[in-house]
Amino acid sequence: MTQVGEGQEAEESAPQVMTFGAPTAGEILAERYELVEHINNDSAGRLVWRGVDVILRRPVAVVLRYPGGDSATEMLQGAVAASRVIHPNLVGVYDAIDEADRAYVVREWVDGQSLRELAADGPLDPARATTIGNAVASALAAVHATDMVHGNVHPGTVMISDDGRVVLADARTDGDDTQQSDVRAVGGILYFALTGHWPHAEAPLRGATAGHGRAAIPDAVRDADGRIAAPRQVRAGVPAYLDDLTMDLLDAEIAPPSSDVLAAELARLDVPADEQFLDNSGPLRFAADTGDEPSPLAAAGGRKVAIGIAGLLAVALVGLLIGISALRGGGDESPRTNPVAAPSSNPPADGATPAAAAVRELKISAARIIDDPKGDREELRNAERVHDGDEDKGWETQTYVGHANFGNIKQGMGVWIDLGGEHTVKSVQVLLSARGASARLLTGTSNPPSSSKGDGQLYAAYKGNLIGQPFEEHDGTKMTFNGFDADTKYRYLLFWITELPPSDGGYKLGVQEITVHGS
Template identity: 75%
Template sequence: MPSNTGPSIDTITEGGRVTQVGEGQEAEETSPAVVTFGAPSVGELLAERYELVEHINNDSAGRLVWRGVDVILRRPVAVVLRYPGGDSATEMLQAAVAASRVIHPNLVGVYDAIDEDDRAYVVREWVDGQSLREMVAADGPMDPARATAIGNAVASALAAVHATGMVHGNLHPGTVMISDEGRVVLADARTDGADSQESDLRAVGGVLYFALTGHWPHGEAPLHGATAGHGRAALPDAVRDASGAIAAPRQVRAGVPAYLDDLTMDLLDPEIAPPSSDVLAAELSRLDIPADEQFLEQAGPLRFTADPGEEPSPLAAAGGRRVALGIAGLLAVALIGLLIGVNALGGGDDGDKEPVAQPSSSAPATGGSNEVAAPVRKLAIQDVRVVDPDSKKRDELNGAEKVMDGGDDDGWETDTYNSAAFGNFKKGMGIWVDLGAPHTVKSLQASLSSTGASAELRAGTKDFPSTSNGDKQLVAAYSTLIGQPFEDHDGTTMTFNGFDPNQKYQYLLFWVTELPKKDDGSGWKLGVQEITVQGS
């Protein structure tokens, strides 16, 4: 067993892959030694169900992190122990209880919290992967698309936390985990009352800055829980001018889009009020699109959107960089209109006149038009329903509306079947989506309850009655496949982006062909937590 007084971040290697749990507060060089009296041992069984397998690391808060196994549910877990328990473990246990109330795919799941006086421990989800700090240290700064995706995941997790009135309070590159499957999860929330939702949002700016540049912008006065400048876990400070002001990401490295640069700097600017976490998550979701489609280069200046009738978000009304970009955009539109008008007045049939040069557009040309493409955004889903053509009972139709409620904590789920192929008597089941009107669609994203599912996305042009016969007709008519099917998918998010840019879509069918096996091995079942459609 590794020494209990080793460095703050130790890792184990399994087959060449680093296995690690969220770092929490990182230790300083002067951190006191972790109390080891009565320390656990390999094979010890806690609460008659959690078997300790291997010691992973210690941290400056006096906690020991172990990899373990829940012998009842037969799943890997992380066990975080503190010696002693009682009053000294109150903050850790309170944070665990609070975290257990918020279920979100981008938050580490908390399973149990136990105080035995001489020790206390928290049992949580085991994550195979690396922290953002480790990943950037190993591979260097990330491309804008990946940094945006991580920022979106973190903001979405914070939105779920903030919706309960709580704060995370410990957001930094060491508590942002990226699993081997690419899932981004946030770990080690705190409840000591020293933070606010605003400080959480400022920390999102810090995470974006770190992902884009490899530098931490909070220097010697980090946000609570972030420990740049301390000990072995030190993070490189941002480049600063003589007055101490940090350099923008675009000044540190090339290729960072202007609007992503502005968003990051505005989140770090104490003079600009940040948006709420749900608004920030929605805007980052709008920008979180596949890198190979290069929408990040076409998305234009960042604008926080608001529903009709709502007040504009704080950043939409803020002055500074985006106001200048907005004015430049208006001038560009005016110039396009002026040139088109001059061309029209000049008479298109006079071959003796030189043609007026037309301004180019960064948007893809469609039919020879120079119209600027509409910005990509989250499309409103008008209606959803379950499609189940091979069932006589039709008892799995309820709950479809949960896939469009804006959160991943609840969704529609199938019954439990005795095989992946729906008990060998169904070809599949699905969720039918009505966008209310034809739209240019860029992607559809389905958030699932577990890995191992197989599914495909189909498109059609007609609605059918919600009956067995109507469902049969719908499945037969929806023959257009969008992108490639996902077979035995190893993630919990499926993103379909093979839409024809010259076509408009109103009706889509997320069609599940195989179910994943349940964790306890008692059958096959799938939950569809949320469906999100991006387009214009």
């Protein structure tokens, strides 16, 4: 695998990298990281090595820059920022070291290839392109939840491991990138996966963001006026809904949704290749005529879904005519006393899979505070505020003195929520009062009574059922959990706090609002 730092190998015409005192195979950096093999140099002049962490005995990628100091500030700052976000679709960053004459970042080694390499043999099928887009959007949602920007999303920084895992690497902190430009870059990823061409040329056309082009990646197909061709114009077999979504993300005149909403929508579309029934769900668009049914993207990103009302009315009319014909029967004049058929619980005769339900905000029917059995249960009031829609009012802990982990008094405490019934859940977002908290999301099926004993039973039953990755000393006020099993129904969730941020001479945290999206 090309473990490049910028996600792009250096061109042959690039200037020679100055590497005075460059390392050699077998050298051990920081008394821990043994260099095994020089892989390549990236477009920023950094050396990329495959190495081994001799303490933990795991493979690592080591990205070195000569010299260190001020010239390596951007690289090190980006690595430090990335290390704060733990997500299955983000490359893990383990270490960042500046030795003045050189600086290096140690990160996860991924066996596989970049999207740029994967698409070199031809465009990907729509199902796989959707899976990759979903993974990238989910990774960005985790980054954006910390109020940070990735700033380096392109086919070279999207890696696909040999076991199929999709990860995003090499965040940057320089430039004028925004969370919106990150989201638009997902459109570029979808476009590239579907066509093998990159739509973000230096001259922004049809909404492409300038400055995102990468050498050695073919430019998008364009007409005489420089407008990029839609994926369906480049190749056959691209579903209309995916074509429209991709082009809307690239259109600067259409406001993109937030990354978490886009991730939820792509997760809805990310279905196995043998279940591609989504053509019947209607094209997904950011803008539509007034009166069209709003989608989840409309609620959070200013988009509306063009449901195809005329088509649905036509289908309904045909169904009505067929029903009338069936009621009349071929020459049978006997009266029909029960013309309305009872709904059938059997699957369609042709074996077709019913269309997936749209992602929406799920109503929380109840919430209560779960305390560690060692606690005094003095913080049980105001749990209903975490789902009242008012972000200015929430539930909060007491102020603990001594240590962030509740003064070493107890393991933690949290907010238990009941969705009122079983649902497919796509994501949970928790808005907090302050940065620096550590927490995780758990699930279970039991609902013991609200008592010290009941709380202990509930936590014991839930603690082994982790959703996604826990947040440790989170550098943000929003935590987004996306690690739900699409084949599992959920009713009870537990947001469990393990460490509190500093506040008023002690440690304290408020949970302002919990939002659940699913179907």
